[in-house]
Amino acid sequence: MDQEIKIATLDAEGISLKSVSLWQVTWKRLFRRRSAVVGMIVLGILVLIALTAQWIAPYDPLKVLIGVEKVKQRQAPCIHLLGCPADQPEHIVGIDGNVRDEFSRLLYGTRVSLWIGLSTVTFAIVIGTVLGALSGYFGGWVDTVIMRVMDVLLAFPSLLLAIAIVTVLGPGLINALLAIGIVSIPSYARVVRASVLSVREMDFVSATRALGGSDFQILFGRILPNALTPLIVQGTLGIATAILDAAALSFLGLGAQPPTPEWGAMLGSERNQVFSAPHLVFYPGLAIMITVLAFNLLGDGLRDALDPRLAHGG
């Protein structure tokens, strides 16, 4: 993969041989997949919302509107365009159980969820890559010890293990992130180990070794960069899982603590009102679904685009 790939492309002047990098190919393939493009667009919008929440949110997400506006607890959405009387304040997804603007909380929730997804996966990738790389490169007892520990971690249902970790550490967003991070380490370690195993036998690695490169140079300078492809796919899909797990923990009261506007926590605190105030359960659920779907679409697209075997299918 370090070499350039010669690919025949058809342009206006006819057939010519061009030198194209793998990443350019990947981008092209990715853009040709409608689902991946949709995923990227949705994700782009979500990132934009997360970055600009304080400007686009109509209210402070923590502001209790009792006595500020004429609104009731768990009031249904009021949208002026859809016929809600103009003398009533507009709350496009309604009022929550503590008389706060649900829409603003949803917008700020984007920030929390993306932050959860990226930070846990970054944490898990960093630790998982190091462990997987050491294990794959050195083999022997290092491999055995690391991979057996990973097997033990994998033997637990991930959410159950996360709950156990949070129970020990105490509930809270940071602890939940740590728990989810720890739980997702094994999958990255395994992916990296597998790639390292296949890459380390390649000629350019032997060449570096023959030139007197240290283990560190070989591992982090030569092998790892060439073993990253599956990791990127796994990471993108992993963000979706991490967001889901964090929402589940918060739903159970173990993750984000009130009054943090976290989707899972919002859903959990209003789960009793599923019939009397469905908007408080529907919209946070929808937000979680859209975000997870976007990451999954992008992840699937990336996997296909990065897989040389599917080159013709793209």
Next chain:
Amino acid sequence: MKKNLFSLLSALVLVSLMLAACGPAVTATEAPAAATEAPAAATEAPAAATEAPTAEPTAIPDVPVATFDGTTLSVPECGNGYTGLIKSVAATDASTVTFTLCRPDPAFLSKIAFSPFAIYSSDWLDSTYANGTRNSEGLEKPVGTGPYMVSEWKRGESVTFVKNPTFWGEPAKADTLVFRWSSESAARLLELQSGTVDGIDNIGPDDFAIVQADSNLQIAIRPALNIFYVGMTNTFKPFDNVKVRQAIAMGIDRQRIVDTFYPAGSEVATHFTPCAIPNGCVGDKWYDFDATAAKALLAEAGFPDGFKTKLFYRDVVRGYLPQVGNVAQDIQAQLKANLNIDAEIVVMESGAFIEESGAGRLDGLYLLGWGADYPHITNFLDYHFGEANGQFGTTFPEIYNNLVEGAQIADPAAAEPIYVEANNKIRELVPMIPIAHGGSATAYRADVTTPQASPLTNETFAVSAPGDRSVFVWMQNAEPISMFCADESDGESLRACEQVMQSLYAYEVNGTAVEPALATSCEPNADLTVYVCTLRQDITFSDGSAFDSADVVATFNMGLNIAAPTHAGNTNLWEYYDYLWGLMKKPGGQ
């Protein structure tokens, strides 16, 4: 191309860094709070451990003072370290029991009717304990004289009762009674609507209209004989400072809480005791909400910028607190907005919460309430502000001296000045902040007869027929903790026991007045210190053993005499025996 790859990776890291950096900046209040959580949780256990000795300063164990010879349970003398109410319980003959009290007690009949004092058979008491606690038989299958008996308790699922064939009164209307539970009011209502249960407790505030509009259902409003309060333990800083407590009392807009989170029929508490109870709300009304004055008072106390604390609650629906999570968040928001107090919400498991709060080990504010067990002011004030109760930390003689005095006067009018003084002292010293008296309701299928919503939350399902069905299914908020109710204080447990067990007196259905049960009468002497109870004759327990006066004495021996081998319960807190009668002991070292 390696460069490309790295630039992509570094872009990913950059984006995550940016988001991470943005996160705390805007969600400023939550990120640091979450970050401090771990150490706080970590220090909690040692803190509780080191606080335990200060909360219970008597390191020397209590000394038992009672003597029991099978027919008489007595203490040698009242006073001299013994603070209990009962001097002796004596079986005068097989059908007569005489209670001799140390002090006049106007509420004796109201107390004796309460379900923790239900009568057990002496043989059963002797055979169901081991190593200082009740065995599983004792905790799960009590043998009583009531209309039902326990058939099966599937832990986590349901309790099944079957009709007691030997019951002395009118037999239960339904052959089988099933208790189920769900902490979610929506789930309870759904079960009721689908017809899988016949009655549910505590319908959600938003569901009143739904139930009323449904012709297949009926609603029963439970009168508000309860109090929801925000407790504090004054042995922890900064709650040791009365000005801090007063500031919080003034800084919470209680009207807003009641208006927003309570169903129709609820009211803001002007006093700790509801006004329906004689002398309950005499004296000055509670502080009006005044954020400015509260902030000034807090500054005067040395906290101009507020402080950090915790707000504990258990996620359990009660009539006094129908929307516990939302109320907790609102109080959190009010403390922040009005007093700049950062309160971190901590949800606890119900049993642990009761134990920790009761022992005065919660180092913050906590949300708790009280539903009347018997309709007398002593049930509210003496339980909470009596000398023995450490749940608010150090007790106040200014308050409890009045309560001791008031409890000896039978005539409410004569006792009024004393309770005026007691209520005013509670207002001045703020051991806790009374918030609301919560209205609540039960709902039943339309064909259920005698729909019950007892103000004392002790519904007796034997008198209700579930239409033409033979099984009555009741769904309450939570599973009973155990069914050895002599040593339980939780309403969900007591209600289950009440189907099986009976006391000497009972409360009327849907009311608070007392009526004879296992006793046909209990006659007091002129100064209310001796009650002679004549027992119902020729009745048996559900295991076939005969009921007589020895069982009554054995039951009180089990509850009161800390030296008795049968004094073995579930947690051995003996809350009601201790608070309503006083255990037969005196402090060690005297």
